[in-house]
Amino acid sequence: MSENLFAGDPQPQDSGDEVKRDFKGLLGSGRRFLSDLLEIRSNTDAAATKESIIADIPFKGHTSWILICSIFIASIGLNANSTAVVIGAMLISPLMGPILGMGLSLAINDIDTLRRSLKNFAVMVVLSVVTAFLFFYLFPLRDESSELLARTKPDIRDVLIAFFGGLALVIARAKKGTIASVIFGVAIATALMPPLCTVGFGLAIGKPEYAWGAMYLFIINTMFIGLATFLVVKFLRFPMVRYANSQRRRLIARVASVAGIAVMIPAGITFYQVFQESLFKKQAQEFLRETIEVYQFSTSGRYVDNLTKLEFRDGETPLIELVCMGDELIPENVINTWRTQKNEYSRLQDAEFRILQGGRDDSEEKFNYVSELYEKNKAELLNKDEQIRLLEETVADLTKNASKRIPFGNIGQELKANYQNVNQMGFSYQLQTDFKKTDTIPVFELKWDKNVRKKQRETELKKINDWLKIRLGDTTVVVKEVEP
Known part of the structure; x- marks a missing residue:
């Protein structure tokens, strides 16, 4: 019996070794599976890839005309706010050639290809911007469409799209039997053409900030596509x-290395900046969700969320600006509480927090309101003439009402200090018409002490009327007497 027991002792050790072997086999199978799944070197045709990229670098003859036509199509699509037309223009545009050429030449130390790529890249940019400028400068309809404005300020998503789009494009070009659908998809995703069209648009309408923002987006796309290629x-x-020549070989290797680093450093800085901006906006939106978006107005006030301005300005104070409409003002103690809450967010502590509401900063509020009103009603308007008429009427009404806003409390104090016989004052707007036009007249009603004689009341009433017209700068002011 004891012999059987000792004979069985090695069994647990054998079982443990078997588990280890199975586990190692599983890991090996997993590695082989991942290697087969993700390995791309064996199916790469380096010579054909290099040849095809270099062949796409030059801009002359047919390629130049294709670029000009695609720029025109993209400009029309951006002007008409048509995403489908813009996509069609991107499918035929030959913008990728010089950018891939720059990345390739830096990676393989080909200084001649780098020189040709840079020259053709400059030709491509100038030709595209000039074509877009001429179109928008000569074309009578130059609306600031959402498709155009979307290309004036890049964010972290544009950086990631450019980088991964560049990776997908080069991997597709390197595969034996190029995947054309990937190339078309990357041309759409990275959107190199719309920013160049927007640069021309900004220059044509005299808004260099649009042109710079769009060019910045184009430079970001270019840098990260080139970096992905490298x-x-x-x-x-x-x-x-x-x-x-070995000396020339070393020199070119150094030049290529320096140029590659020169591309990577601004690309890294740009990524860091737009990443910081995205974190700022993320915390700002969380802050707004916890404050203004849950605030309950008791009467006619309301928060206009689509006019919120979040600005992350590099080297300057960031800005969080809110717009509230209506007569009800948010109390100062509530605003101070929100400022304290803002400082609890690490990236909002230095940000300026501003609220435009009620009578404060009326001009800014007024024109922001006109903008909101336009966006709300433009789908219901029949044509552009109707849009213009509505905006003109709205601005005129707002300007007229703002100019007639009466500082009732101050007027009452000044009136009582100068005319002690007045013991009550009332004010209202009165509609008046001569059946040709209708106007709004400010009317003051005064109630006198009982012991004031009629002649004295008439004299002082005239003085008060003249004083109010000068004080308010409004000759339509009417002052009435109410029987005591």
């Missing part, structure tokens, strides 16, 4: 260009 070519180990 990294993929390095990863796939494309053969380096060899030079017979």
Whole structure:
């Protein structure tokens, strides 16, 4: 019996070794599976890829005319706010060639290809901007459509789209038997053409801030597509260009390395900046959800969320600006509480917090309100003439009402200090018409002490009437006497 027991002792050790072998086999199978799934070097044709990228670099003849036509199509699509037309223009545009050429040449130390790529890249940018400028300058309809304005300020998503779009494009170009659908998809996703069209639009209408914002977006796309190309070519180990002169080879290697670093540093800085901006806006939106969006107005006030302004200004104080409409003002103690809550967010502590409401900063509020009114009603308007008429009438009404706003409390104090016989004052607006036009007249009603004689009342009533017209700058002011 004891022999059987000792004979069975090695069994647990054998079982443990078997588990280890199974586990190692599982890991090996997993590694082989991932290797087969993600490995791309074996199916890469480096020579054909290099040849096809270099062939797409030049801009001359047919390629130039294709670029001009695609710029016109994209400009029309942006002007008409048509996403479908813009996508069609991006499908035929040959903008990727010089950018891929720059990334490839830096990765393989090909200084001649880098020189050609830079020259053709400059030609591409100038030709595109000039074409877009001429279109928007000569075309009579130059609306600031949402498709155009969307290209004036990049964010973190544009950086990520450009980088991963560039990765997908180079990987597709490197595959034996290029995947055309990927190339078309990247052309749409990275959206190189619309920013160049927007640069021309900004210059044509005299708004350089639009042009700079769009050019900044284009530069970001260019840098990260080029960076993605550089990294993929390095990863796939494309053969380096060899030079017979060893001194020249070393010089070119240094130049290529410096140029590659020069691209990566601003790309990294740009990524950091737009990432910081996205974090600022994320915290600002959380702050708004916890404050103004849950605030309950008791009467006629309301928060206009689509006029909220969140500005992250590099090197300057960030801004959070809210707009509230209506006669009800948010109490100062509530605003101070919100400012304290704002400081609880690490990225909002230095931000300026501003609320436009009621009678404060009336001009800003008024024109923001006109903008909101336009956006709300434009889908219901029949044509552009109707839009213009509505806006003109709205601005005129708001301007007229703002100019006739009466500082009732101050007027009452001044009146009582100068005319002690008045013991009550009332005020209202009165509609008046001569059946040709209707106007709003400010009317004051005065109630006198009982012991004031009629002649004295008439004299002082005239003085008060003249004083109010001068004091308010309104010759239509009417002062009436109410029987005591």
